[in-house]
Amino acid sequence: MKLPHLSLACLPTPIQPLPRLSARLGGPRLLVKRDDLTGVAFGGNKTRKLEYLLAEAQANGARTLITVGAAQSNHCRQTAAVAAQLGMGCILVLNGDSGQIPSGNLLLDHFFGAQIVWTTREARQETIKATFDAAWEAGRRPYLIPLGASNPLGSAAYAAAFDEAAHQLKNVTVDWIVAASSSGGTQAGLALGARRALWKGRILGISIDEPEHDLKEVVAFLASEAGDRLGYDKRLQPEDILVNSDYLGQGYGIMGEPEEEAIRLFAETEGLLLDPVYTGRAAAGMIDLIRSNFFKPGETVLFWHTGGQPALFAEPYGAALRP
Numbered sequence: 001m002k003l004p005h006l007s008l009a010c011l012p013t014p015i016q017p018l019p020r021l022s023a024r025l026g027g028p029r030l031l032v033k034r035d036d037l038t039g040v041a042f043g044g045n046k047t048r049k050l051e052y053l054l055a056e057a058q059a060n061g062a063r064t065l066i067t068v069g070a071a072q073s074n075h076c077r078q079t080a081a082v083a084a085q086l087g088m089g090c091i092l093v094l095n096g097d098s099g100q101i102p103s104g105n106l107l108l109d110h111f112f113g114a115q116i117v118w119t120t121r122e123a124r125q126e127t128i129k130a131t132f133d134a135a136w137e138a139g140r141r142p143y144l145i146p147l148g149a150s151n152p153l154g155s156a157a158y159a160a161a162f163d164e165a166a167h168q169l170k171n172v173t174v175d176w177i178v179a180a181s182s183s184g185g186t187q188a189g190l191a192l193g194a195r196r197a198l199w200k201g202r203i204l205g206i207s208i209d210e211p212e213h214d215l216k217e218v219v220a221f222l223a224s225e226a227g228d229r230l231g232y233d234k235r236l237q238p239e240d241i242l243v244n245s246d247y248l249g250q251g252y253g254i255m256g257e258p259e260e261e262a263i264r265l266f267a268e269t270e271g272l273l274l275d276p277v278y279t280g281r282a283a284a285g286m287i288d289l290i291r292s293n294f295f296k297p298g299e300t301v302l303f304w305h306t307g308g309q310p311a312l313f314a315e316p317y318g319a320a321l322r323p
């Protein structure tokens with residue numbers, strides 16, 4: 001069964017080999033799926049999810065998108081860009097304060113004409129509700145997109161992304177897909193797609209900010225609910241989901257030495273940019289797993305690049321990454 005979706009992303013995104021990175025690490029064969037090239041406003045994984053959510057929003061007659069995230073949220077930046085592209089309003093409920101100089105994703109949010117409502121983590125739910133109610137009363141026909149667009153519909157987009165990759169890899173055996181996992185929708189969709197296709201490889205989510213147990217539960221739930229919408233009747237259990245949360249470092253959004261090393265290594269060996277929050281952390285985890293011989297010799301590992309590079313140009317990352 002196919003779900004309604006708009007065509008917003010440039011698909012399929014390429015899959016490319018990473019021979020110099022692989023040689024430098026003395027590790028398995030490495031490939032990368034370039035979802036940083038989905039096309040909308042510097043790309044990233046949320047564009048695929050938004051294709052599905054926006055079809056529902058339009059069917060509901062929505063005129064304003066409301067979503068939520070960190071000040072440097074890639075999800076919010078892609079949502080704001082899509083709203084501009086479709087002639088819709090956009091309100092972003094962001095953690096932080098209005099005093100900060102806009103840089104990185106936040107600067108781009110302003111370009112797209114998004115209205116910013118500042119909040120704190122504690123007051124977030126209350127602020128979202130108040131913002132939604134005010135937009136509704138003002139006749140703006142709001143449509144609420146959850147954190148990271150990680151609901152069953154958004155996750156279904158990544159089951160289709162798995163199918164896309166499987167088609168591209170018809171003649172290549174891939175043993176592992178490694179991806180950053182945070183609100184869980186990306187990993188849920190990939191896990192669902194893999195299960196549906198009876199794929200023999202494993203999907204490994206490197207947790208960005210959640211304990212392993214919690215993230216497995218979320219991913220299994222989203223995968224099962226997305227499957228339900230797609231007419232797939234088997235549910236996925238937490239024990240079917242592979243999550244590694246050894247790389248949380250000092251916490252969400254705090255770039256440490258492992259992320260910095262991963263960013264420099266990908267850039268120096270492959271001319272490829274990672275981001276400091278998500279793909280930098282996921283790649284750092286993958287690099288550590290390679291160094292500790294987690295992957296067997298002769299295996300092929302596909303790193304699913306989920307985007308996020310505008311944050312490279314945001315403070316405090318830009319300053320920290322200067323030579």
Ligand SMILES: Cc1ncc(COP(=O)(O)O)c(C=O)c1O
Nearest residue numbers: 074148182183184186278306308
């Ligand atoms: C660049 C990037 N990679 C990965 C993720 C994680 O994806 P998910 O929230 O679907 O787990 C995000 C989420 O914001 C992201 O911005």
